[in-house]
Amino acid sequence: MPLSSEPSWLNCEVSTGTTIMAVEFEGGVVIGSDSRVSAGQSVVNRVMNKLSRLHDNVYCALSGSAADAQAVADIVDYQLDLHSIAMGRLPLVRSAANMVKDISYKYKEELVAHLIVAGWDKRSGGQVFGTLGGLLIRHPFAVGGSGSTYIYGYVDATYRPGMSKEDCLQFTTNALSLAMGRDGSSGGVVYLVSITEKGTEEKVVLGNNLPQFFDE
Amino acid sequence: MAAAMAGATRLSYNHNLTPEWARQEVSTGTTIMAVEFDGGVVMGADSRTTTGAYIANRVTDKLTQIHDQIFCCRSGSAADTQAIADAVTYQLGFHSIELDEAPLVQTAANLFKEMCYKYREELMAGIIVAGWDKRRGGQVYTVPMGGMMVRQPFSIGGSGSSYIYGFVDSSYKRGMSKEECLQFTANALSLAMERDGSSGGVVRLAAISESGVERRVILGNQLPKFASC
Numbered sequence: 001m002p003l004s005s006e007p008s009w010l011n012c013e014v015s016t017g018t019t020i021m022a023v024e025f026e027g028g029v030v031i032g033s034d035s036r037v038s039a040g041q042s043v044v045n046r047v048m049n050k051l052s053r054l055h056d057n058v059y060c061a062l063s064g065s066a067a068d069a070q071a072v073a074d075i076v077d078y079q080l081d082l083h084s085i086a087m088g089r090l091p092l093v094r095s096a097a098n099m100v101k102d103i104s105y106k107y108k109e110e111l112v113a114h115l116i117v118a119g120w121d122k123r124s125g126g127q128v129f130g131t132l133g134g135l136l137i138r139h140p141f142a143v144g145g146s147g148s149t150y151i152y153g154y155v156d157a158t159y160r161p162g163m164s165k166e167d168c169l170q171f172t173t174n175a176l177s178l179a180m181g182r183d184g185s186s187g188g189v190v191y192l193v194s195i196t197e198k199g200t201e202e203k204v205v206l207g208n209n210l211p212q213f214f215d216e
Numbered sequence: 217m218a219a220a221m222a223g224a225t226r227l228s229y230n231h232n233l234t235p236e237w238a239r240q241e242v243s244t245g246t247t248i249m250a251v252e253f254d255g256g257v258v259m260g261a262d263s264r265t266t267t268g269a270y271i272a273n274r275v276t277d278k279l280t281q282i283h284d285q286i287f288c289c290r291s292g293s294a295a296d297t298q299a300i301a302d303a304v305t306y307q308l309g310f311h312s313i314e315l316d317e318a319p320l321v322q323t324a325a326n327l328f329k330e331m332c333y334k335y336r337e338e339l340m341a342g343i344i345v346a347g348w349d350k351r352r353g354g355q356v357y358t359v360p361m362g363g364m365m366v367r368q369p370f371s372i373g374g375s376g377s378s379y380i381y382g383f384v385d386s387s388y389k390r391g392m393s394k395e396e397c398l399q400f401t402a403n404a405l406s407l408a409m410e411r412d413g414s415s416g417g418v419v420r421l422a423a424i425s426e427s428g429v430e431r432r433v434i435l436g437n438q439l440p441k442f443a444s445c
Binding site for chain 2: 160175
């Protein structure tokens with residue numbers, strides 16, 4: 001029997017249970033996440049934005065331990081700032097992903113975080129990179145976090161190359177809603193960011209506006 | 217455990233002559249599914265049985281007949297599910313002879329539930345029971361690990377099912393025809409087999425209605441393909 005009378009969630013590590021996703025389209029990327037942060041069974045933040053800005057044209061989505069993921073994103077934010085000032089131009093998405101990968105690989109045993117890096121640059125257009133476990137791989141789309149297992153079938157079936165920005169926004173919103181419906185560690189609202197040559201556009205889809213699916 | 221072994225004196229030669237895979241329990245890794253339609257049910261399963269990383273049987277039949285128009289899909293330990301299915305087949309057969317009538321699907325589901333709940337600590341079995349009877353038509357009952365039982369319009373189970381929750385939630389519509397249900401099941405199973413290492417092989421389908429049972433197999437090269445592969 002526990003001697004402490006304080007609630008159990010105070011002793012649990014804070015984790016971004018999570019579902020995150022990024023999709024590439026002609027001319028840019030869409031990156032999205034849910035908003036739930038849990039400590040054990042308790043939801044400690046129901047409106048957290050897990051889409052972190054690494055630079056004007058590159059964002060990353062955080063999953064795993066909230067502390068670890070934020071720490072990595074902060075370090076890469078700083079490194080990219082220096083890098084882009086030294087180069088005198090916007091960074092390449094691949095450079096940002098590489099920096100995330102270097103940290104994830106070097107501290108692989110200590111860290112429990114997976115960041116999906118996505119953005120737009122002049123050289124290769126819209127790109128999505130996965131950095132799970134310290135690898136670096138480019139995908140047309142990527143899903144991550146605990147909720148992602150439930151939507152592998154859906155994204156495999158629905159994704160087609162050559163989607164427009166609106167299609168990608170709808171695809172991401174649908175996939176995240178389905179994952180939030182099945183994963184206890186994902187929920188809240190859907191945050192979306194679209195990155196193109198013209199810049200970034202942030203959007204929030206509130207709970208009552210989320211698409212409804214079969215619910216039994 | 218490693219620390220204890222390092223401290224112990226080597227009195228005996230510890231080499232194990234049985235290969236790693238022969239010491240693993242045989243498991244039906246699996247993806248299973250059943251869908252109700254007006255007039256019957258459609259059931260589907262993959263065909264892979266694994267012992268560790270070795271595929272012991274790549275053409276398994278996980279759709280087991282319990283009675284003339286009642287089948288079950290098995291997932292979890294192959295031994296446990298076969299033993300339970302055999303026991304329930306016997307009990308249901310006996311019950312049907314006593315009643316002098318075809319048994320209800322709910323009765324079969326209940327028998328599974330009784331056994332799975334009573335021996336819940338010892339068993340590792342996730343079962344979907346489906347079939348047709350005169351009273352309620354096509355019905356699907358799920359009896360997951362732990363031994364609860366609930367009727368659902370459709371049900372998915374097994375290790376591969378996690379990957380297709382999103383797909384089935386978005387694709388299922390009430391009032392689908394038998395052909396639509398067969399297509400829905402084949403698609404869902406293919407997607408799961410593509411992502412789950414413990415599921416694969418062929419897709420076995422069974423359609424049960426008043427007129428009887430119709431079984432089909434979809435071979436690997438005929439499975440529906442999706443763009444992202």
